[in-house]
Amino acid sequence: MVRWRFFDYVGTDGRNRSAEWYAAQGPEVRAAFDVTLQILRATEDWVQPPVVHFKNLHKAHKGLSEIRFYIDEPRPGKHPTRRRFRGIGIHRPSHGDFVLLVGYEERGMNYIPADALEEAMRAKSRFEQGLGWIHERS
Amino acid sequence: MNALKELWLRLREKRYREAFVASQVKQAIPYQIRALMKAQGLTQAQLAERSALSQGVISRAASPMYGNLSLNTLVRVAAGFDVAFVGRFVPFSEMTRWLDRLDESAHVPTFEAEDHARAFEGLEPAATVTENTRPSAKREALVGTQQPGKVEALFRLTAPRLTAQAATVHEFPRPRVKVAEHTSAAAMTAVSR
Numbered sequence: 221m222v223r224w225r226f227f228d229y230v231g232t233d234g235r236n237r238s239a240e241w242y243a244a245q246g247p248e249v250r251a252a253f254d255v256t257l258q259i260l261r262a263t264e265d266w267v268q269p270p271v272v273h274f275k276n277l278h279k280a281h282k283g284l285s286e287i288r289f290y291i292d293e294p295r296p297g298k299h300p301t302r303r304r305f306r307g308i309g310i311h312r313p314s315h316g317d318f319v320l321l322v323g324y325e326e327r328g329m330n331y332i333p334a335d336a337l338e339e340a341m342r343a344k345s346r347f348e349q350g351l352g353w354i355h356e357r358s
Numbered sequence: 359m360n361a362l363k364e365l366w367l368r369l370r371e372k373r374y375r376e377a378f379v380a381s382q383v384k385q386a387i388p389y390q391i392r393a394l395m396k397a398q399g400l401t402q403a404q405l406a407e408r409s410a411l412s413q414g415v416i417s418r419a420a421s422p423m424y425g426n427l428s429l430n431t432l433v434r435v436a437a438g439f440d441v442a443f444v445g446r447f448v449p450f451s452e453m454t455r456w457l458d459r460l461d462e463s464a465h466v467p468t469f470e471a472e473d474h475a476r477a478f479e480g481l482e483p484a485a486t487v488t489e490n491t492r493p494s495a496k497r498e499a500l501v502g503t504q505q506p507g508k509v510e511a512l513f514r515l516t517a518p519r520l521t522a523q524a525a526t527v528h529e530f531p532r533p534r535v536k537v538a539e540h541t542s543a544a545a546m547t548a549v550s551r
Contacts (some may be wrong), residue, residue, distance in 0.1 A: 251377035254365070255457075259385050259422065262460040272423050291377070292425060358364035 224261045225317040227354035229309070229347055236355065237339065238307065241323035248291045249305060253323075256289040257357070260318075266311070276311065284340055285311040287318070303327075308340040310347065319347065319354055365454055375450060382457060385422040387432070392420050393462045394439050409438030440468035 230236045242250060256273055260266065266274040277284045287307040292300035304327075309320040321343040324336035331337065346352055369375040395405055402420070406413040411434050418424040419431055429445070436443035448456075467475065474483045 247371055247374035248377040250368070251374050252381040254368070255378060255381040255385050256422075258382075258457050258460065259389050262462055263389070264462050272421055289381075290423065290425075291381075358361040 223316075224263075226257055226261070226357040227317055227319045228357055229319050229321050229343055229352060230355050231343065231346060231352045237322045237343065238309070238320035239355075245305075245323075248293070249303075252289050252291045253305065253307065256287060260287065274311075277308075281337055281341065283310070283344060284308055284321075284337075285318070287320075306336075308336065310344060320357070321347070362454055362458055366451075369450055369454070379453070382453065384425040384427075386457065386460065387427060388420050388422045388424070389460070389462075391416075391435060393464070394441070394466060395420065396462070397465065398439065398468075405435070405438050409434040411435070411438070439466070440470065441466050 228236045228238045242253065245253070260271070260273055263271055263273075265271075267276070273288055275286050275288060277286060285308070287309070288304070289307075290302050290304045292302055294300045303325060305323065305325050307320050307323045309318050311318050321340045322336050325332040333339075343352075347354075369378065394400075395402070400408070402413050402416045406416045409416065411419075411431065415431055416435070419427055419435055432443055432445075473481075476483065
């Protein structure tokens with residue numbers, strides 16, 4: 221069976237933005253992200269039938285894909301709050317891998333960090349020009 | 359460092375490991391449901407019918423975004439697949455190895471498939487009892503003879519809905535067996551030969 225591999229993109233400045241984003245998250249977010257990658261790693265086809273963890277982006281962000289996951293944050297005496305997160309990157313079925321560029325949280329129409337998608341487009345462009353390198357996530 | 363060791367280091371943080379277990383349960387169960395549907399060639403509607411659940415419930419059960427599966431739903435879904443479901447407490451090392459070996463194509467045979475594969479040495483496989491499993495349906499059985507690849511129906515017992523076409527056909531070790539014998543309205547006993 222296919223075992224997908226996940227890589228972080230490291231820019232020419234040496235920055236690994238997806239690893240930085242991951243390290244800045246709380247343990248709940250990191251754990252949910254790690255489990256999501258484990259599930260995707262063992263899922264042969266992410267597109268047909270569609271896997272809810274995964275989405276190809278279109279229009280201005282064509283060429284990018286996102287890995288979607290969430291956490292349910294408990295609130296005493298109330299329903300938990302669902303927080304939605306995305307890992308943006310380049311899905312390469314021919315390589316059997318996904319190159320993570322940046323991560324962000326989606327709150328309604330707002331992204332945290334706000335320029336996550338623009339940064340992902342810039343990183344994608346650099347990656348496609350052969351600038352920087354990739355580092356496998358464990 | 360390999361992935362399992364890396365994960366183990368992260369699990370040393372208690373909040374991380376608590377969250378990891380929660381996320382693993384919420385995502386790995388729907389993953390298995392989707393994998394089993396694929397392996398058994400079932401649509402959501404077909405699994406819903408076999409599980410005596412609505413298609414909406416199946417849709418939610420198979421979605422990792424739902425995250426609020428009930429035990430009642432889980433046992434119904436297991437019944438729909440005709441497999442067992444074991445929810446048990448395990449050490450973290452076992453969980454991480456299991457997750458690492460997660461495989462969409464891992465085969466989970468149904469009870470009947472196991473029975474016919476002689477799950478326990480010395481036990482003859484039972485003949486097939488074909489019944490409508492919807493709780494609201496009348497209990498019913500198909501009585502007939504069975505050959506590899508086809509069922510030859512002799513008669514139906516209180517069977518307004520059951521047809522020979524609905525019968526499950528298995529490769530039996532013997533050429534002909536009596537399919538089922540009706541004993542009471544509430545229970546049926548399968549007999550071989």
